[in-house]
Amino acid sequence: xxxSLSRAAHEGxxxxxxxxxxxxxxxxxxxxxxxxxxxxxxIAAAEGCIDFAMExxxxxxxxxxxxxxxxxxxxxxxxxxxxxELALHLIENDKNLVRVKGKQGETPLHYAIPREQNFDLLAxxxxxxxxxxxxxxTTNQTALHIATRHDRLExxxxxxxxxxxxxxxxxxxxQKDRNGxxxxxxxxxNNQPKMLRVLLKCKADTLATNPAGLTALDVAHELxxxxxxxxxxxxxxxxxxxxxxxxxxxxxxxxxxxSEVIFQGMDNVSSEDRNALLVxxxxxxxxxxxxxxxxxxxxxxxxxxxxTLGLLKPFPHGFRTALQVLLAFLAISFDExxxxxxxxLEKRRILNLQDKGGNxxxxxxASKRxxxxxxxxxxxxxxxxxxxxxxxxxxxxxLQVQAPVDSESVNTLNRxxxxxxxxxxxxxxxxxxxxxxxxxxxxxDTINALLVxFALILGMSYQAVFSPPGGVLKADAGSSTKDxxxxxxxxxxxxxxxx
Numbered sequence: 001x002x003x004s005l006s007r008a009a010h011e012g013x014x015x016x017x018x019x020x021x022x023x024x025x026x027x028x029x030x031x032x033x034x035x036x037x038x039x040x041x042x043i044a045a046a047e048g049c050i051d052f053a054m055e056x057x058x059x060x061x062x063x064x065x066x067x068x069x070x071x072x073x074x075x076x077x078x079x080x081x082x083x084x085e086l087a088l089h090l091i092e093n094d095k096n097l098v099r100v101k102g103k104q105g106e107t108p109l110h111y112a113i114p115r116e117q118n119f120d121l122l123a124x125x126x127x128x129x130x131x132x133x134x135x136x137x138t139t140n141q142t143a144l145h146i147a148t149r150h151d152r153l154e155x156x157x158x159x160x161x162x163x164x165x166x167x168x169x170x171x172x173x174x175q176k177d178r179n180g181x182x183x184x185x186x187x188x189x190n191n192q193p194k195m196l197r198v199l200l201k202c203k204a205d206t207l208a209t210n211p212a213g214l215t216a217l218d219v220a221h222e223l224x225x226x227x228x229x230x231x232x233x234x235x236x237x238x239x240x241x242x243x244x245x246x247x248x249x250x251x252x253x254x255x256x257x258x259s260e261v262i263f264q265g266m267d268n269v270s271s272e273d274r275n276a277l278l279v280x281x282x283x284x285x286x287x288x289x290x291x292x293x294x295x296x297x298x299x300x301x302x303x304x305x306x307x308t309l310g311l312l313k314p315f316p317h318g319f320r321t322a323l324q325v326l327l328a329f330l331a332i333s334f335d336e337x338x339x340x341x342x343x344x345l346e347k348r349r350i351l352n353l354q355d356k357g358g359n360x361x362x363x364x365x366a367s368k369r370x371x372x373x374x375x376x377x378x379x380x381x382x383x384x385x386x387x388x389x390x391x392x393x394x395x396x397x398x399l400q401v402q403a404p405v406d407s408e409s410v411n412t413l414n415r416x417x418x419x420x421x422x423x424x425x426x427x428x429x430x431x432x433x434x435x436x437x438x439x440x441x442x443x444x445d446t447i448n449a450l451l452v453x454f455a456l457i458l459g460m461s462y463q464a465v466f467s468p469p470g471g472v473l474k475a476d477a478g479s480s481t482k483d484x485x486x487x488x489x490x491x492x493x494x495x496x497x498x499x
Contacts, residue, residue: 002031009040009056012049017056028060036071039063045074045090048083057093064090064097071103079112084121091128098129105138113143114150122155126162133162134171139178144199148186153194160202173202180211188216193227200235348382358389366398369406378412385413 005027008016017040020027031039041063044053053074056063064074072080075097078087087108091097099107109125109132112118125132136142141149144163147156163169174182184204187195196216200206209215220228352360362383365373374395377383388394396413399406 002027005031005040006038006043009043009049009052010047012044012047012052014052014055017052021059028063032060032062032066036067036069038068039066039074041066041074042068042072042077045078045083045086046081048078048081048086050086050089053086054089054093057090061094064094065100067102073097073100073102073108075100075108076102076106076111079108079115079118079121082115082117084118087121088124091125095128098125098132099135101135105136107132107135109133109135109143110137110141110146113146113152113155119154119158122158126158130162130166133159133166134168136175140175141177142172142175142183144173144183145175145177145186148183148190148192148195148199151190151192151195153192153198156195157198160198163202170203170205173199174205174208176208176210182208182210182216184208184216185210185214185219188219188225188228188232189223191223191225191228193231196228196231200231206232206235348384351377351380351382352384352387354387354389358391360384360387360389360395362387362395363389363393363398366395366409367402369399369402369409371406371409371412374409375412 004016005020007013008020024030028040031037039056039060041053041056041060044050044056067073068077075087075090078084078090098109101107102111109122112121112125133143137146143159144156146152147159160173163172166172174184176182181189182204184196184199184206185208187199206217207215210219214222217229217232220232354360359367360383362374362377362385365377378385385396386394389398393401396410399410399413
């Protein structure tokens with residue numbers, strides 16, 4: 001029975017196809033149940049019988065994804081035999097056939113690249129299924145790797161043109177194969193300067209390294225390939241622009257993700273609450289701007305700060321968190337402004353940066369037994385002695401596990417641990433905990449009103465310091481400058497007036 005169906009496929013005989021089905025209505029299903037077989041669609045694809053192939057696609061569309069004993073789907077076979085029109089008819093029925101993986105994980109797109117005269121077919125494949133450019137073989141090769149290895153410049157240029165219009169351009173062009181090589185490494189090794197230029201325009205990373213730690217430029221130096229060296233050096237000079245692009249893209253991703261979290265659940269907020277939030281946010285934006293110019297009056301600000309945090313409880317978690325972060329920024333701005341502490345904070349951040357192993361400079365100094373360096377870092381008062389690396393060790397632990405133990409450095413770290421730290425201003429937070437229950441029992445209208453009031457107080461706190469009521473005294477020519485810069489109205493008079 002299969003022999004007659006096979007003969008019909010070879011001849012493209014649709015009449016014989018249906019004659020076989022009349023003799024055995026399950027003939028196509030029986031073929032489909034076999035795991036690897038040359039289906040009638042494979043045979044029609046090999047012979048270029050378009051009408052017969054389309055008839056089979058109607059009757060048994062699953063044949064299009066089935067692999068034969070050689071590991072090829074019908075569309076692989078059509079590409080191999082040069083029957084481009086038949087291959088295009090197949091993807092018109094199902095565009096995802098371009099992504100069917102066959103032998104060694106190669107898709108029809110991969111399979112078409114090394115073969116001559118397939119440029120128009122590649123273009124149609126990419127047009128039908130742009131995502132297929134992301135597929136990799138079993139050796140982690142992308143279509144770009146295959147085009148470069150087979151010196152198919154025209155195909156590589158087409159692939160890169162498609163990639164530049166996508167959101168995943170850098171991910172694909174910098175993908176490493178099983179050997180750890182990017183397409184850029186391969187182009188340099190094969191001395192393909194034209195391909196180098198195409199890849200660099202497609203945001204290929206010149207700093208990517210292979211398992212030997214070599215960049216594409218390092219490989220070019222090893223091979224003494226002067227043209228490739230000049231191209232890569234010239235492109236490296238524009239690396240700052242590439243870095244800025246990456247930073248902008250990363251920031252965009254973070255902002256997009258943050259906005260999804262922040263506004264989750266906002267649809268359930270009532271219109272009255274939205275109106276109140278609009279007022280509060282407007283005031284907070286003003287206060288945030290002022291935070292970069294002048295710190296607020298501490299006492300008034302801190303009270304309004306914590307009460308506002310409490311009043312935000314009824315709102316969605318993500319949105320509430322975003323407002324709390326904004327308020328925290330105001331608090332930090334106050335605590336840091338005017339005292340030079342922002343610079344100290346930045347120094348502290350830099351001194352506590354961790355490498356890939358989680359080690360800070362203090363860990364490294366401890367591992368090298370550099371006592372003077374350890375002492376200098378500890379005396380800076382900005383190094384966190386309790387930071388642990390990926391093995392769970394602090395700098396003190398690193399010293400203690402070494403033999404012989406550097407007792408002098410150990411004593412330096414132990415003395416530093418025993419130092420009593422000054423209490424933080426924000427430990428006063430606990431005094432506001434007693435208001436939590438009262439806030440939870442408030443009515444929504446009351447909460448909305450208080451949010452507006454405390455936001456106004458936050459803004460007034462900044463303005464009161466930046467521009468005191470009545471202005472400030474000025475130093476006239478010939479007069480004393482002792483009181484210059486002080487508020488015209490004394491604090492006691494202002495308080496009486498205000499109350």
